[in-house]
Amino acid sequence: MISIRHLKKVFPNATPLLDVNAEIEKGDIISIIGPSGTGKSTFLRCINRLEDPTAGEILIDGKSITAPSADVPSLRRKMGMVFQSFNLFNHLTVLENIMVAQEDLLHRSKKEAYEKAMALLHTVGLADKALNLPEELSGGQKQRAAIARTLAMDPEIVLFDEPTSALDPTMVGEVLAVIRNLAKQGLTMLIVTHEMKFARGISTRVFYMDQGVIYEEGTPEQIFDNPQKDRTRQFIRRLKVFEEVILPSTFDYMGTVNRLYAFAEKNQVSKRMSRNMLFAFEEMVVQSILNRVSATEEIHMVMEYSGESDGLVIKVEYGGEALNPQDVMDEVSRKFLELATNTIVHNYSGGKNTVELRIR
């Protein structure tokens, strides 16, 4: 139904989309997740041309909508969009908001438009607010009205741009319930969202967007339970990540320690755990590995902290010959390191050492 090929969008000071490729089939319900600033919204806005793509092609039912000759307004009529900030027309009542485009653009009679609007307001539970002004509604009510306005145009695809991000937590549920109902009706939907549980429950496919591309895509089970790529996993598990590449020849001990402290403090790692983390770093990386690898060998260190499970993992990767740091440290150090960690696993394959420590 929609083919997106090599989509690229460049802003003067940022490039949110580098090279996006996707095929969307009729009836697909696609959740688009990913860290903020990775172009999820831009992607959606490119699809209905609220943003002009810098390069690439978007085909809808085989017709290019990025061509200069494309009739953008009629194309948008097939594609509804629900905005993060609702964007109800402030000078019109809820009822008029839903009727105005039907009358103006679909040339429905006032009666038809009215009946359609009232029917939709019933389904979103706002029939009694028909004559209210947007400013008199709560955030959740506004978003439900905005969804009704979009549906009144009988769109084939609905694009949801973070529909619940601007809402009070108490109002998120009512809006998600409305979207869930729509899903049952077989509408094609693209939903940019941060509500992971919702995305998992509703979607047929999930796009994880990062670094200007669709970084990983799959069924909700694949993405949420068994993500293949590190960034996906870190995002899904909400891991806080500290990453540093250490070169033995230019190693700045105080600098790295300070950054580790800052990382622990920022993520509210407990005192005991951050002490153990520093100890492990000191004993293993500084004392054992740094002294034994060649001066030009890069040591790649990643720390992942999960606030939910209160777990901290240190992963160290380095080349050279097989080197298990536990083997080269003295007895006292090893004892202490065992006290500070839950598990230590060393692997060597393809000329690469990996050590993974779970800090206690």
Next chain:
Amino acid sequence: MLLSFLFLACLILLGCNEPEKPIRSTDLLNDSPSTDSVRDEGEKVMDTTSAVDLKDVPPQFRDKKLKYNSIAEMNKNENLRLGMQTGFVFVDKETRRLLPKAKIDYYKSTPDMAYLVANGKLDGFINDEPVIRYAALENPNLGYIHAGFEPMDIVAVFPKKEKGRSLRDELNTYIEKYRASGLLDSIDNLWLGHDETRKVVDFPKAKEGKPTFKMATSAINPPFEYIKDGKVVGYEMDLMARIFAEMGYGLEVHDVAFESVILGVETGMYDFAVATLSTTPAFKEKNFLSNSFYVSECVMAVQILDEKNVLSPAKNGAASDSAAIVEEGLITSLKSSFVRTFVMESRWKLVTNGIWVTVYISILSALLGTVLGFLICLMRLSKIRIVDAIAITYIRILQGTPSVVLLMILFYVVFARTGIDGVWVAVIGLGMNFGAYVSEMMRTGIEAVDKGQMEAALALGYTKPRAFFKIVLPQAARHFLPVYQGEFISLVKMTSIVGYIAIQDLTKASDIIRSRTYEAFFPLITTAIIYFAIAWFLTRVLTAMQKRLDPSRRRNRLLRHSRTQHCHPRCHSGGATPR
């Protein structure tokens, strides 16, 4: 407090003045030696005892106590304040030479200065003797003294072009013919006489095949030229009308501000000017001048100090109950002021016509300005740099130019030769000015509307222009209409400057009335009240429009409407309670 005192003071003054007028008028006008000589003899005895030098005081004022009896006496006053008609270049220079210490203020009309001198607010002003003599008819407290000016010829002024010279030469032959036949004197007698019924001027229409000429004047100088029954009349007007009728030409009179008279002739807007203009060196150099048809001496108007006491001792003496008198005086003087301002010479026609012109110009220039402002606002919002820059330049220039100057430029320079009616020039000028302000207002209003509104409309499938008019503009209007309303009221008041380009609006009507009644208070207050009423009315209209745009009001209307119908939206929702 102060204001009410002023009010009372004015009314008492007016009330007292009324009965004496007929006596004074005869005194002044029958300037002949036979009537005056009798009194003169008696006065002279008194005067010699007081040892005041009265050689500069004309005979008819020698029995009055003047504030100053000579220019030398005026020169002794360190704080001398004089009035000066704007545009009197030669007289201005001479006055500064005569009275170097005087502080000179500039006024647009003689009647205003006459009023101020009679009430002691000014020490004096200089103008032609007949003008001041005429002003003294209406202001019993006004007299004059000789200021040592040589008598000057009053002439018509023509542009220094071939066309101007030929018309001048033609006119001269008639002036000489009239002088020889004594017609000049009889016209003079008519306009300085009492027979009001004969003071009528009929400007001739062109005979077939003959041209019509445009004559500029400034009808604020009775008896030479002034407005009576809504028409320009006066000695000079009568003379010109007669001559042009005899020549077979048409004559069109244009009443403009005095300082614009010569400007209009020089720019070719008018064919010649007749406005009590004297043969000054500057005129001789830059224009063609006709032969003299009147010789007048410039004199200094001064206040008569004891006039009130001399003439109304009985009234003051009997004033045992001053409050009763004040009250009686108030009502009668209000009445007489009203009659003088509106009823006499059917001056209400001037006022109603002025109101119409003011409202007409206000509304048309507001419409033009709004359309123009909208277009400039669109240019301002344009993404094309040069278009935006043009709009900004327009706005800066218009905002930085005084409206009066803009109007004068349009009238005397841009449209000078097109013959376009002054009202349209005013509409264009004020509209251009209004547009500059409206565009900025609209732009702020439009920019205050959230960008999401436009996006939502686009996402529904609206085209950009349609989304703008349907969704963005109505919301922007709610932001800028209150400011717009204020700016519109300023525009209404700003129309008062159109008098500069020869349009008789409400302000000009009040000027004309004041130049006839020699009264400042009543016409000015009435004019202020009328402006207030116009502004108030137009504000109400705009407020009503604004309310139509208010969505909550429209909602209530919808509600009322739907209550009477079956398909009330609430019915669908079952038991929902109305808000």
